[in-house]
Amino acid sequence: xxxxNKELLMKYKSVIGLIVFSxxxxxxxxxxxxxxxxxxxxxxxxxxSVIAAxxxxxxxxxxxxxxxxxxxxxxxxxxxxxxxxxTPMIVAVISAILLGAFIGFLNGIIIAKGKVQPFIAxxxxxxxxxxxxxxxxxxxxISTGDFSGAEIFSFIGSGKVFGIPFPIIITIVxxxxxxxxxxxxxxxxxxxxxGGNEEATKLSGINVMQVKxxxxxxxxxxxxxxxxxxxxxxxSAQPQAGSGYELDAIAAVVxxxxxxxxxxxxxxxxxxxxLIIGILNxxxxxxxxxxxxxxxxxxxxxxxxxxxxxxxx
Amino acid sequence: xxxxxxxxxxxxxEFPGVVAINNVHLNVYDxxxxxxxxxxxxxxxxxxxxxxxxxxxxxxxxxxxxxxVEFKGPKESQEAGIAIIHQELNLINELSIAENIFIxxxxxxxxxxxxxxKTYIEAEKLLNEVGLNxxxxxxxxxxxxxxxxxxxxxxxLSLNAxxxxxxxxxxxxTDKETESLFKVMRKLREDGKSMVYISHRLEEIFEIxxxxxxxxxxxxxxxxxxxxxxxxxxxxxxxxxxxxxQFPKINHKFGKTIFQAVNLxxxxxxxxxxxxxxxxxxxIAGLMGAGRTELAxxxxxxxxxxxxxxxxxxxxxxxxxxxxxxxxxxxxxSEDRKKDGLILSLSVKENIHISALxxxxxxxxxxxxxxxxxxxxxxxxxxxxxxxxxNQKVKNLSGGNQQKVAIAKSLITNPxxxxxxxxxxxxxxxxxxxxxxxxxxxxxxxxxxxxxxxxIPEILGMSDRIxxxxxxxxxxxxxxxxxxxxxIMSLAVGEQVI
Numbered sequence: 151x152x153x154x155n156k157e158l159l160m161k162y163k164s165v166i167g168l169i170v171f172s173x174x175x176x177x178x179x180x181x182x183x184x185x186x187x188x189x190x191x192x193x194x195x196x197x198x199s200v201i202a203a204x205x206x207x208x209x210x211x212x213x214x215x216x217x218x219x220x221x222x223x224x225x226x227x228x229x230x231x232x233x234x235x236x237t238p239m240i241v242a243v244i245s246a247i248l249l250g251a252f253i254g255f256l257n258g259i260i261i262a263k264g265k266v267q268p269f270i271a272x273x274x275x276x277x278x279x280x281x282x283x284x285x286x287x288x289x290x291x292i293s294t295g296d297f298s299g300a301e302i303f304s305f306i307g308s309g310k311v312f313g314i315p316f317p318i319i320i321t322i323v324x325x326x327x328x329x330x331x332x333x334x335x336x337x338x339x340x341x342x343x344x345g346g347n348e349e350a351t352k353l354s355g356i357n358v359m360q361v362k363x364x365x366x367x368x369x370x371x372x373x374x375x376x377x378x379x380x381x382x383x384x385x386s387a388q389p390q391a392g393s394g395y396e397l398d399a400i401a402a403v404v405x406x407x408x409x410x411x412x413x414x415x416x417x418x419x420x421x422x423x424x425l426i427i428g429i430l431n432x433x434x435x436x437x438x439x440x441x442x443x444x445x446x447x448x449x450x451x452x453x454x455x456x457x458x459x460x461x462x463x
Numbered sequence: 464x465x466x467x468x469x470x471x472x473x474x475x476x477e478f479p480g481v482v483a484i485n486n487v488h489l490n491v492y493d494x495x496x497x498x499x500x501x502x503x504x505x506x507x508x509x510x511x512x513x514x515x516x517x518x519x520x521x522x523x524x525x526x527x528x529x530x531x532v533e534f535k536g537p538k539e540s541q542e543a544g545i546a547i548i549h550q551e552l553n554l555i556n557e558l559s560i561a562e563n564i565f566i567x568x569x570x571x572x573x574x575x576x577x578x579x580x581k582t583y584i585e586a587e588k589l590l591n592e593v594g595l596n597x598x599x600x601x602x603x604x605x606x607x608x609x610x611x612x613x614x615x616x617x618x619x620l621s622l623n624a625x626x627x628x629x630x631x632x633x634x635x636x637t638d639k640e641t642e643s644l645f646k647v648m649r650k651l652r653e654d655g656k657s658m659v660y661i662s663h664r665l666e667e668i669f670e671i672x673x674x675x676x677x678x679x680x681x682x683x684x685x686x687x688x689x690x691x692x693x694x695x696x697x698x699x700x701x702x703x704x705x706x707x708x709q710f711p712k713i714n715h716k717f718g719k720t721i722f723q724a725v726n727l728x729x730x731x732x733x734x735x736x737x738x739x740x741x742x743x744x745x746x747i748a749g750l751m752g753a754g755r756t757e758l759a760x761x762x763x764x765x766x767x768x769x770x771x772x773x774x775x776x777x778x779x780x781x782x783x784x785x786x787x788x789x790x791x792x793x794x795x796x797s798e799d800r801k802k803d804g805l806i807l808s809l810s811v812k813e814n815i816h817i818s819a820l821x822x823x824x825x826x827x828x829x830x831x832x833x834x835x836x837x838x839x840x841x842x843x844x845x846x847x848x849x850x851x852x853x854n855q856k857v858k859n860l861s862g863g864n865q866q867k868v869a870i871a872k873s874l875i876t877n878p879x880x881x882x883x884x885x886x887x888x889x890x891x892x893x894x895x896x897x898x899x900x901x902x903x904x905x906x907x908x909x910x911x912x913x914x915x916x917x918x919i920p921e922i923l924g925m926s927d928r929i930x931x932x933x934x935x936x937x938x939x940x941x942x943x944x945x946x947x948x949x950x951i952m953s954l955a956v957g958e959q960v961i
Contacts, residue, residue, distance in 0.1 A: 335828035336820040343817055346808035353765065353803050354818045354872065355789035413808040 164407055164422045167455070171426060175433040182436055189315060195428030196317035197376045199421060201395055202402035203328045204254075204372030206420045207365040209403050210332075212345040212412025213268035215366065217257060218373035218399060220279035222392035225250045225374035226381035227287050229303075234295035239302045247374045253279060254370020258363035276396070287389040294385045307382030317379050324372060328417045331368075341365055345412025401452050402427055426455070466493040467526075468626055468657045469514070469545075474523030476513050481861070483509040487523075487683040489659075489676055491626060496648065496658045498668045498689070501678035502701055502918070507661055510678070511628055515540040515547060528625075546619030547628045552611050556604030561586035563603050564618045589617040593647050609640025616647060627651070628659040633667060638956065645671050664952070665694050679703045702920060710924025713903050717743045717927070721911050722793075722880045724762065727771035731757035733935045735771070739880065739911045744902070746926030747915045748951045754935040755915045756798055759882045762913075763795040764788045775879070789818055794878035796869050798885040798915070804869045807858035811850050812839040814857050814868050819875045842871040846901060863894025870901065881905065882913045887921060899925060919948050933957045 176183040201218050208215045225246040232242035253275065260271040294300040309316040332338035340361045343351040352358050376395075381387045406423030408415025430451055434444045469491040476483045484506040491497050501507050512518045514525065516534030525532050527543060534540040537547075554563050561582050570578040570585070586599035595613040603611060612632055619627050629648075633641045648658060648671055660672055668675060668689070675692060677684040677700045684700050718741025727735040731754045739745045749755050760766050762773060764782040772779050775791060782788045788795070797804035805814055816823065816835055823831040823838075839853045848867045850860055857868055866886065873881060886902065887895045902925065906912060916922045922929055929941045931954035938954040 331828075334830055336824055336830065337828065339813060339817065339820060339830070343806045343809060343813075346806040347803070349803035350797075350806050351817070353763075353785050353795065353797060354806075355784075355786040355876070356817070357784070357786055413806075 164405075164419055168422050168426055168429075172429060175429065179433065179436045182433060187432070187436075189318070191425070191428050191432045192318045192321075193315045194432065195424050196315075196321040197379055198395065198398045198402055198427065199321045199424040200324050200372050200376045200379070201399040202406075202420045202424050203324050203417055204369035205396075205399040205403050206328065206406075206408055206415065206417050207332075207341055208268070208369050209400070209408050209410060210341045210345045210412055210415060211362060211365050212348070213261065213362070213365070214272060214400065214410075215254070215257065215369045216269065216272040216396045217253065217275035217279055218369060218376075219392035219395040220276045220283060221250050221253045221370050221373040222377035222380065222395060223387070223389060224253070224279050224283040224286070224377075226377035226387040226391055227283055227292055227389065229378055230292040230294045230381050230387035231286075233297060233300045233303055234293060236295075236297045237299060239299035242299060242303065243306075243378060246378055247371050250374025250377070251367040251371035254366040254368065254373075255363055257370065258359075258366035261366070262359040262362040280393075284389050287387070289389055291389065292387045294381065294387075300385065304382050304385050307379055307384070317383075320375065320379065324375065325417055325421055328368075332416060337361065337364060342413055345409075345414070347413075398427060405452060405455050426451075465495070467491065468493050468528060470524075470526040471510070471514065472524045472526075474510070474513055474525070475521045476509055476518055477521045482681060484513070484678070484681045487678060487681075488686065489514075490674075490686065491657050491659055492674065493657055494652055494655045495673040496652060496660050496671055498672035498675040499659055499661045499678070500665075500668065500675055500697065500701055502920075505678040505701070506681040507678060508630065509681075511547065511630065511659070511661070514628070515545055541622060541624075544623060544625035545628070546622060546624035546626070547630065548612060548615045548619065548632055550631045552608075552615055554603045554611055554614060557602065559600050559602055560590070560597060560606075560614050560617075561599035563614060564589060564599075564621050585621070586617075589621050590614075592620060592650075593617045594643060594650070607640065609636045609644065612636070612640075612644060613647060616651075620651075624656070626657045626659070628661070630661045631663065632660075633662060633664060641667070665697055668697070669694070677701055710899060710921075711903065712924075713907060715742060715907065717741060718909060721776060723774040724758075725772050725774065727758070727761060727768060727773075729761060729766055729769045731766065731935055732761060735932075735935075735937055737930055737937065737940075739913060741879075741911055742906055742909045743927050744906055744912045744914055744925055746922040746929040747913060747932060748917075748919065748922045748929055748955060749932035749938075750955050751917070753932040753955065755932050756884055757935070758932070759795055759884050759913065759915060762788070762880075763793060763882065789876045789878075792877065792879040793882070794818075794873035794876050794880070795882040796873050796884060796886065798888060800865050800869045805857050805865060805872070808856060810854045810856055811843065811848065811860070811868055812836065812853040815839050815842055815871045815875055818872055822875075838875065842875065846871055847897065861894075863890040863897070866890050866894070866898060867901075870898070874905075878910065880911045880913065882915070884915045885917065886914065887916075887918070919951055922946075922951065923948070931955050 181187060205215055205218065228249055229242045229246040232245060233239065257272055257275050260266050261268050294303055306316055311319055332341065340351065340356050343356065344358055344361050348358060377392065380391050402423035403420050404410060405426055406415065406419025408419055430448055434447060439447065467490050471487065471489040474487045475485050487506065487510055489510060499507050509518065513520045516536045516539055534543065564586050565582055570581045572578050583599050590597060590599060593613045593616050595610060595617065597606065597610065603614060606614065616627065632644060636644065651658065662668060672689055674686065674688055676686045679701060720738045721741050723738040725736050735758060737745065747755050757766060761768060764784045764787050773782060780791050782791060801807065806817065812835060816839065820830065823834045825831055836853065842848065843850065843853060846867045849864050857865055860868065887898055890898065902912060914925060923946060927943055929943065929946050929951065931938045931951055933955055934957065938957060941950060
């Protein structure tokens with residue numbers, strides 16, 4: 151194999167890995183490679199993908215956001231209660247997304263201005279927001295109600311456009327925008343610069359704090375978008391929704407080759423990472439593997455994938 | 464014939480793409496002090512690292528006590544009796560003197576408990592040997608740098624060192640501390656220890672050393688007895704060329720005074736005032752810790768001003784952060800490009816543009832890729848940055864080319880005042896000359912350049928005027944005509960110029 155082919159192989163190794171992985175599952179189980187199942191995988195992956203897109207921004211800056219699961223729950227609950235009180239759908243949706251962005255912005259302030267480690271700051275925020283959600287919902291699910299807004303709202307979770315489930319369309323739009331920002335705008339460049347060398351970025355005349363506010367706000371807003379999908383699908387908001395989702399999102403980002411140290415990676419990898427996790431979940435379900443073993447196998451796959459990635463560096 | 468404790472012959476060390484040292488010889492004699500001299504980048508520290516096994520040599524032989532040796536790492540050479548006292552000390556500030564000396568080799572009783580009584584008695588003995596009158600229970604962080612160095616030497620003695628390498632030990636010392644260090648060195652020499660002494664201060668070499676080995680550009684130049692050398696001869700051997708050739712002087716008329724610092728005062732600076740004209744290079748000399756970088760970073764908005772004002776174009780300006788500074792046309796090239804000058808994980812193109820993305824921002828924040836490429840190519844060509852492509856990650860470039868990218872990154876902001884902090888640190892000799900030519904080119908175009916440097920020949924060769932800093936103050940200003948190495952040094956150490 152010549153050098154150029156080798157480079158090409160290295161560049162697309164995650165795509166190749168994904169395809170090989172899918173083929174193996176397709177051979178093992180004939181129900182896997184059907185249109186309805188594939189759409190199902192994409193649909194199920196959409197929630198994790200949307201959160202992971204935001205998480206990619208954070209991890210690229212060298213940070214981490216553990217509060218996304220709680221943000222998802224609170225945004226969903228707010229949207230549901232607004233809809234239940236007859237608020238127009240668009241207002242409920244925008245309010246939820248703004249709330250998510252605001253929670254992220256708070257994370258950014260605590261981290262940038264308060265100089266608190268992202269891990270600790272967002273761990274605290276995760277607990278606080280979960281608490282707020284439980285207080286707000288009284289620990290009970292909130293139904294989106296019978297107003298007309300609620301009916302349009304459910305389209306977000308289970309509607310279809312040309313046969314494609316709407317959550318998949320949301321995911322595609324989210325990733326297109328995330329890709330655009332990271333590749334083509336100053337903010338994207340600053341996110342990479344900040345993760346590569348914060349001190350040098352500061353000395354280059356960049357307002358590093360602002361970059362952090364924006365990155366965490368994006369992550370919070372996308373967690374809220376995921377919260378809307380979850381809530382719309384069930385037509386109700388669960389107070390415990392999104393628990394542990396932050397870890398799946400981090401796994402997707404890392405599987406996609408983004409370095410936890412920051413500065414390296416991107417959203418294309420993240421889609422692939424999220425799909426690998428989604429396909430794995432789907433395959434284990436199709437093969438009737440019990441949920442206890444599913445966790446065990448998922449953990450091992452993530453570990454092995456990351457180890458392979460590290461070796462090839 | 465004198466006895467040789469350590470002999471290095473025809474030693475060569477290559478790094479990917481660079482020969483760091485070639486054909487170098489070094490003899491260290493029993494009970495003698497050998498000076499190791501050379502400019503920055505001459506290969507002194509590489510040679511020491513090869514000696515102690517930190518680097519594996521590419522070729523050549525090393526004999527220690529007459530036997531060929533092949534140390535696999537500093538631990539092995541230490542066990543064999545070679546100790547190094549680095550400029551940056553390897554002590555743990557939070558631990559006591561005694562704990563530091565015996566760290567990793569604590570005296571223990573049979574239950575594994577540390578025998579403190581014995582530890583302190585042994586430490587006391589060693590402190591006496593190096594003439595340090597301190598309680599061994601004292602915390603190291605509370606000692607002055609000079610005393611900490613003596614603790615390091617005590618530690619070396621406890622390891623039964625036969626050969627001690629001192630790497631620029633006096634750079635951060637006061638005259639008094641230097642004198643007591645020399646006293647200890649003389650005593651160790653009487654006790655039969657051998658030493659290698661690395662220093663830029665030529666007067667000290669005459670005071671303390673027996674022999675001198677001179678390196679230049681990684682090559683061995685000469686070994687000579689100290690009594691056969693003069694200071695001028697030493698400099699000539701070190702530099703290897705006349706200063707005028709290295710630093711082509713541009714004489715032109717300066718413009719008006721463009722920038723003034725008036726009574727700057729903060730944690731690091733005391734009443735610093737100066738002005739600089741268009742097309743002028745103002746050199747800032749001083750020792751490590753004199754406040755030069757802090758002055759630059761204060762002007763650049765990294766450190767806050769407590770008092771004083773900055774005047775640009777006859778208008779008082781306020782600068783609260785680097786962004787303000789760049790907007791006001793002040794740029795800063797860091798002394799440490801890897802730590803805070805460049806983003807190594809980004810490409811050449813991305814680094815060049817990082818401070819000036821605004822210039823290529825279009826609708827929806829879309830960056831104009833075409834203009835970005837054209838601009839980057841322009842700098843790559845005009846500064847002859849050697850890189851396989853503008854998309855190459857900066858971490859893969861050589862030191863000299865990295866430095867050029869760091870300078871390009873500042874130039875693209877179109878500064879009126881360019882602050883260069885150690886512009887040629889860690890840059891090889893060829894690239895140095897290119898950087899000097901570039902600086903002169905910008906000077907010709909009328910840019911005002913504040914150049915901080917620890918290399919006195921560089922300061923003397925490039926500057927139109929020199930200010931020397933000492934403990935946060937301006938100790939003196941010298942016109943280029945009156946400036947000499949001695950005058951700069953004596954101002955730098957806080958003595959009055961006569």
